[in-house]
Amino acid sequence: xxxxxxxxxxxxxxxxxxxxxxxxxxxxxxxxxxxxxxxxxxxxxxxxxxxxxxxxxxxxxxxxxxxxxxxxxxxxxxxxxxxxxxxxxxxxxxxxxxxxxxxxxxxxxxxxxxxxxxxxxxxxxxxxxxxxxxxxxxxxxxxxxxxxxxxxxxxxxxxxxxxxxxxxxxxxxxxxxxxxxxxxxxxxxxxxxxxxxxxxxxxxxxxxxxxxxxxxxxxxxxxxxxxxxxxxxxxxxxxxxxxxxxxxxxxxxxxxxxxxxxxxxxxxxxxxxxxxxxxxxxxxxxxxxxxxxxxxxxxxxxxxxxxxxxxxxxxxxxxxxxxxxxxxxxxxxxxxxxxxx
Amino acid sequence: xxxxxxxxxxxxxxxxxxxxxxxxxxxxxxxxxxxxxxxxxxxxxxxxxxxxxxxxxxxxxxxxxxxxxxxxxxxxxxxxxxxxxxxxxxxxxxxxxxxxxxxxxxxxxxxxxxxxxxxxxxxxxxxxxxxxxxxxxxxxxxxxxxxxxxxxxxxxxxxxxxxxxxxxxxxxxxxxxxxxxxxxxxxxxxxxxxxxxxxxxxxxxxxxxxxxxxxxxxxxxxxxxxxxxxxxxxxxxxxxxxxxxxxxxxxxxxxxxxxxxxxxxxxxxxxxxxxxxxxxxxxxxxxxxxxxxxxxxxxxxxxxxxxxxxxxxxxxx
Amino acid sequence: xxxxxxxxxxxxxxxxxxxxxxxxxxxxxxxxxxxxxxxxxxxxxxxxxxxxxxxxxxxxxxxxxxxxxxxxxxxxxxxxxxxxxxxxxxxxxxxxxxxxxxxxxxxxxxxxxxxxxxxxxxxxxxxxxxxxxxxxxxxxxxxxxxxxxxxxxxxxxxxxxxxxxxxxxxxxxxxxxxxxxxxxxxxxxxxxxxxxxxxxxxxxxxxxxxxxxxxxxxxxxxxxxxxxxxxxxxxxxxxxxxxxxxxxxxxxxxxxxxxxxxxxxxxxxxxxxxxxxxxxxxxxxxxxxxxxxxxxxxxxx
Numbered sequence: 018x019x020x021x022x023x024x025x026x027x028x029x030x031x032x033x034x035x036x037x038x039x040x041x042x043x044x045x046x047x048x049x050x051x052x053x054x055x056x057x058x059x060x061x062x063x064x065x066x067x068x069x070x071x072x073x074x075x076x077x078x079x080x081x082x083x084x085x086x087x088x089x090x091x092x093x094x095x096x097x098x099x100x101x102x103x104x105x106x107x108x109x110x111x112x113x114x115x116x117x118x119x120x121x122x123x124x125x126x127x128x129x130x131x132x133x134x135x136x137x138x139x140x141x142x143x144x145x146x147x148x149x150x151x152x153x154x155x156x157x158x159x160x161x162x163x164x165x166x167x168x169x170x171x172x173x174x175x176x177x178x179x180x181x182x183x184x185x186x187x188x189x190x191x192x193x194x195x196x197x198x199x200x201x202x203x204x205x206x207x208x209x210x211x212x213x214x215x216x217x218x219x220x221x222x223x224x225x226x227x228x229x230x231x232x233x234x235x236x237x238x239x240x241x242x243x244x245x246x247x248x249x250x251x252x253x254x255x256x257x258x259x260x261x262x263x264x265x266x267x268x269x270x271x272x273x274x275x276x277x278x279x280x281x282x283x284x285x286x287x288x289x290x291x292x293x294x295x296x297x298x299x300x301x302x303x304x305x306x307x308x309x310x311x312x313x314x315x316x317x318x319x320x321x322x323x324x325x326x327x328x329x330x331x332x333x334x335x336x337x338x339x340x341x342x343x344x345x346x347x348x349x350x351x352x353x354x355x356x357x358x
Numbered sequence: 359x360x361x362x363x364x365x366x367x368x369x370x371x372x373x374x375x376x377x378x379x380x381x382x383x384x385x386x387x388x389x390x391x392x393x394x395x396x397x398x399x400x401x402x403x404x405x406x407x408x409x410x411x412x413x414x415x416x417x418x419x420x421x422x423x424x425x426x427x428x429x430x431x432x433x434x435x436x437x438x439x440x441x442x443x444x445x446x447x448x449x450x451x452x453x454x455x456x457x458x459x460x461x462x463x464x465x466x467x468x469x470x471x472x473x474x475x476x477x478x479x480x481x482x483x484x485x486x487x488x489x490x491x492x493x494x495x496x497x498x499x500x501x502x503x504x505x506x507x508x509x510x511x512x513x514x515x516x517x518x519x520x521x522x523x524x525x526x527x528x529x530x531x532x533x534x535x536x537x538x539x540x541x542x543x544x545x546x547x548x549x550x551x552x553x554x555x556x557x558x559x560x561x562x563x564x565x566x567x568x569x570x571x572x573x574x575x576x577x578x579x580x581x582x583x584x585x586x587x588x589x590x591x592x593x594x595x596x597x598x599x600x601x602x603x604x605x606x607x608x609x610x611x612x613x614x615x616x617x618x619x620x621x622x623x624x625x626x627x628x629x630x631x632x633x634x635x636x637x638x639x640x641x642x643x644x645x646x647x648x649x650x651x652x653x654x655x656x657x658x659x660x661x662x663x664x665x666x667x668x669x670x671x672x673x674x675x
Numbered sequence: 676x677x678x679x680x681x682x683x684x685x686x687x688x689x690x691x692x693x694x695x696x697x698x699x700x701x702x703x704x705x706x707x708x709x710x711x712x713x714x715x716x717x718x719x720x721x722x723x724x725x726x727x728x729x730x731x732x733x734x735x736x737x738x739x740x741x742x743x744x745x746x747x748x749x750x751x752x753x754x755x756x757x758x759x760x761x762x763x764x765x766x767x768x769x770x771x772x773x774x775x776x777x778x779x780x781x782x783x784x785x786x787x788x789x790x791x792x793x794x795x796x797x798x799x800x801x802x803x804x805x806x807x808x809x810x811x812x813x814x815x816x817x818x819x820x821x822x823x824x825x826x827x828x829x830x831x832x833x834x835x836x837x838x839x840x841x842x843x844x845x846x847x848x849x850x851x852x853x854x855x856x857x858x859x860x861x862x863x864x865x866x867x868x869x870x871x872x873x874x875x876x877x878x879x880x881x882x883x884x885x886x887x888x889x890x891x892x893x894x895x896x897x898x899x900x901x902x903x904x905x906x907x908x909x910x911x912x913x914x915x916x917x918x919x920x921x922x923x924x925x926x927x928x929x930x931x932x933x934x935x936x937x938x939x940x941x942x943x944x945x946x947x948x949x950x951x952x953x954x955x956x957x958x959x960x961x962x963x964x965x966x967x968x969x970x971x972x973x974x975x976x
Contacts, residue, residue, distance in 0.1 A: 076572075079575075079576055081572055081575050081576060105581070106580070109578045109579075109580055110578065111578070112575065112576055112577065112578035113576060113577035113578035113579075114578055117576065117577070118576040120569060120572065120573060120576075122569060125568060125569040125570065126569040126570055126572070126573045127570055127573065128570040128573075128574065128588055128591075128592065129570070129592065130591050130592055131591075139577065139579070140577045140578075143577065143578050143579060143580075144578060188573070191573075191577065372807055372810075373807070373810050373811055373814050376807060376808065376810070376811030376814075377811050377814050377815060379811075380811055380812070380820075381823065384823045384824060384826075384827045385823070385826075385827070387827040387828075495952070495955065495956070496952065498955065499899075499948060499951045499952040499955050500948050500951065501903040501906065501907070501947070501951065503906075503907055503910060503926075504906075504926075504944050504947055504948060507926065507929070507930060507933070507940050507944055508940075508941075508944060510933060511933065511937055511940055511941060515933060515934055515937060516937075522933075607816075610815065610816025610817070610818070610819070611816065611818075613816060613818055613819055613822075614818060614907050614910070614911065617911060618930070628819055628822075629819075629822065629911060632819075632822050632823050632826045632913075633826065633911075633912070633913070635826070640823065644815060644819070644823075647815055647816075647819075648814050648815050651814060651815065652814075
């Protein structure tokens with residue numbers, strides 16, 4: 018399926034990452050104590066609803082936020098370096114080079130006044146001291162690698178002259194420019210047509226296998242996760258609530274939120290007379306985070322313990338961790354999932 | 359692109375027409391007989407009549423107008439009533455100082471405004487930002503002739519650094535030439551610097567929020583390049599528009615500044631012409647100024663097309 | 676669920692609502708820095724212009740030949756000019772003249788601009804005609820046009836008003852026209868027409884009132900411009916004839932004697948600057964207050 022290798026060493030280690038923003042209404046912590054590892058060669062999915070902090074986590078890894086407004090705590094380890102403590106010039110060297118990122122909307126993510134050739138070449142020239150000619154040759158290579166037809170022509174075109182799918186391929190080409198060890202893909206296919214989505218995703222998988230490049234895939238689309246990811250991290254309101262291999266996540270989710278997500282995916286063969294499962298309530302605002310377990314306000318299993326004390330992340334099954342006081346009992350009782358219906 | 363340019367040129371024609379008509383009418387309404395003024399109070403009635411016939415001042419208005427228009431289209435704007443030149447010569451000889459002044463003023467304005475605007479955008483919300491905004495408000499509020507007077511007070515009266523008035527052409531040496539133009543250029547340029555700075559700031563703020571800036575940072579582009587290469591290039595469009603429009607206003611403001619600093623430019627030519635009822639000069643010079651305005655507008659639009667590839671490619675979606 | 680009319684006092688609800696709205700409006704006004712500061716400055720200047728002469732010990736026209744070119748002192752706060760006249764008194768009287776002209780121009784230009792703008796927006800053929808004319812007027816520098824008009828009409832206060840109003844009208848007309856054009860497309864206009872309202876009624880009772888907020892903001896800026904243009908005209912000798920102490924005249928005298936008496940330039944200059952700053956601030960503040968779109972955009976900055 019994908020290259021989950023025997024080699025289990027993490028290439029990226031995020032340890033209790035906390036990112037807070039100063040806003041007019043006070044300090045908001047969008048990422049609250051998030052920890053996970055990215056193992057060599059794997060595709061790690063980060064899923065959650067809008068506002069759960071998955072994008073913020075990704076951008077924090079590359080320190081893309083203006084650090085006058087955003088405060089980071091915790092540690093991020095990559096190749097023996099702690100990224101949050103690097104000085105800006107050193108961090109510049111990591112970005113685009115060792116770790117690259119692609120974004121959701123390829124049209125607005127590409128600079129409209131420069132040709133795509135120029136933009137991809139820039140990604141190379143910043144980090145490698147080679148001649149312009151060599152850089153442009155590499156650009157052609159990358160365009161071919163990402164399946165863009167007639168690259169010699171495209172190289173001089175502007176972003177608005179390309180289709181959505183091709184623009185995303187260009188973004189991927191930029192991300193591959195320096196043969197990064199890790200690519201962070203922040204909802205890469207959300208803004209694209211379904212058929213193009215499939216193409217882009219399969220290209221990402223192919224690149225992961227061919228180039229042995231670690232991928233952090235941020236998405237809210239569980240279907241994509243099932244297809245493509247090795248392991249998954251589920252986030253809710255700034256925290257990780259579950260971490261598991263993709264199979265276990267779908268077959269035996271431990272955290273009630275994950276269970277709810279799984280149950281609310283419409284199945285092709287489901288009983289259409291029954292209403293779709295909806296997780297009651299709405300996500301609390303980041304300005305008014307509830308006491309205790311953050312999911313307690315919407316959880317059918319919540320009790321006083323849940324509402325008063327924050328559960329820690331614990332391992333309840335091999336390779337599977339969850340942040341829930343009752344995960345153990347829920348996992349033992351298979352009927353728990355039925356409790357959602 | 360070509361059709362667009364052609365359309366713009368064509369739409370300028372009615373404007374020129376209207377402007378020349380307005381000026382002509384106003385001048386006709388003006389009391390005072392140029393012939394009388396030229397010849398002086400002691401002239402006999404006959405002499406005045408003769409001159410009037412010579413200058414064709416006795417013909418009906420519409421005939422005078424069409425005569426003038428006809429000649430103008432062929433490049434003959436007539437003879438000045440008071441100076442010994444043809445109007446065309448007078449305009450051309452007065453062009454140099456105004457152009458020097460205008461360019462210097464614009465250079466000063468841009469050189470001040472864009473870095474300040476970028477600074478304010480980068481330090482948004484801080485004291486630096488607020489100071490820049492306050493200064494720009496001041497700069498926009500003080501009328502240029504007042505600023506001229508204040509500058510003279512400071513730099514010519516209190517600190518005898520620069521001359522109060524006068525003009526030396528380029529031939530006399532660069533510093534000599536600039537010496538006389540510095541204060542007026544500053545007076546003219548300040549209001550425009552303020553406008554340009556504000557526009558730079560807001561354009562940069564908007565651009566810095568864009569996704570492609572995030573991409574540039576994610577690629578590892580150094581912050582300095584993010585601002586000056588990626589952001590400024592995109593922010594430049596609206597900034598250029600403001601520069602173009604302000605340049606027009608700047609050229610208009612030269613009249614009074616030239617008068618204060620005794621710079622023999624077109625502005626002063628027009629002011630003197632009006633005061634002396636030198637119809638020919640005023641008509642010719644105003645026509646020239648209007649034409650220059652239209653032309654500059656067009657040039658700015660063309661520049662816009664070059665800077666923004668989307669416009670250049672003529673609506674390819 | 677039915678609501679009985681006795682259980683709710685409609686009148687009380689309405690007046691409570693009104694009080695609440697007024698409170699919100701008041702808060703909006705008070706937190707609008709530009710508006711408040713601008714207003715204070717303008718109010719101060721207007722008060723001085725109106726009541727200053729009562730408090731002044733000197734008269735703007737009395738010449739004290741022995742005391743010419745006196746530097747600022749306790750007796751003459753702004754010093755005296757080349758004829759020994761008290762500069763402060765002249766500046767205060769000048770305020771009446773210059774600001775007076777400014778106000779009148781703003782009012783006249785507003786009225787004519789409103790008419791031109793509204794009718795242009797409504798009748799296509801009129802639009803072409805009037806807008807071409809406006810383009811012509813706006814095509815070259817306002818000061819020059821005003822200058823030419825003054826030469827034609829003669830140097831008097833009333834002509835200054837006429838000349839500057841002519842120059843200012845197109846700007847207001849444009850603003851009103853673009854507002855009116857947008858309003859015309861809105862459904863309430865269609866609805867009113869469907870009810871059988873005449874053009875005139877639609878124009879004056881429905882469209883015009885909605886253009887007022889933009890109009891007032893623009894008029895404030897025209898007020899400022901008018902002060903500047905009048906000063907420039909008088910400075911060049913084409914405006915209010917001396918010895919009337921319009922601000923422009925005082926500056927003109929000041930320029931002649933700039934080496935001898937800096938106060939003749941400095942104080943009138945400062946006063947004009949203050950007036951313009953006050954008006955610009957007020958206009959900005961007013962625009963923020965009255966135009967919700969602008970204030971939202973500003974909040975996003």
